[in-house]
Amino acid sequence: MLISTVEKEALSPYMRKIADDLYPRVDPLFMPHFERYMGLLGNAPEHAERFFPYYFGIWFDNGLGPRITELARLAIANGTQCQLCLAVRYTAEVGEADVAALPGVDASTLTPAERAVVRFATHFGNDHHKVTPEHFEDLQRHFSDEQITELLLWSAMALGLGRILKVAQLVDDSCPLPARDGSARTETIAAA
Known part of the structure; x- marks a missing residue:
């Protein structure tokens, strides 16, 4: 880890409430990483208090719905x-069969609208230079401009937070950063 983190007990009351609400949703295997992530944000509590309402708003209160939002997040994370x-x-609207379908976007568990989102989010998160006008045409068959804008904002948020985990070395193996030639470059780092 490259930066100190705040222990849960020392988080601001607002941050402790957020942590208490989120911790039950985290796989116990990854709890140490998640605690470090919350502890990192705890270094800037005033910003975190402004950040979380936006973060949760674009995540849980958008016109895409929970399933589409989660599929986009997982498509970025998968890549x-x-x-x-x-x-x-x-x-619970996204099952493990859906998650397994993400690499092959044409799985029968996904609707055409969901496949469009997964294709877009996969490129957005892994090689944004490959996002084409055709991706937007595909999205426009299923979503309004407002929903597509929400997808853009959510994709940026999901990708950006994943990158924070990587560059601050809060996780062991995470988020291969693109090399200058556009190929993925994976680095393994040891969490402190």
Whole structure:
């Protein structure tokens, strides 16, 4: 870990409430990583208090619905291989068969709208240079401009937070960063 983190007991009351609400949703295997993530945000409690309402708003109060939002998050995590992001499930509307379908986007468990989102989010998170006008045409067959904008905001949030976990070394194996030639570069780091 490259930066100190705040222990749960020392988090602000607001941050402790957020942690208490989220911890039951985290796979126990990845709890140490999640605690470090919350502890990192605890270093800037005033910003965290402004951040979380936006974060939860774009995540849970959007026009995409919980299933589409979760599929987009997991599509990004699947490509970046963010182990913490992959370990957490935030809605029962996405089952393990759906998660297994993400690499092959055409699985029968996904609707055409869901496949469009997964294709878009996969490229957004892994090689944004491959996002084409065709991706937007596909999305526009199923979603309004407002929903597509929410998808863009949510995708940026999911990718950005995964990158924080990687660059601050809060996870062991996470989020391969693209090399200059556009290929994925995976690094293994030891969490402190």
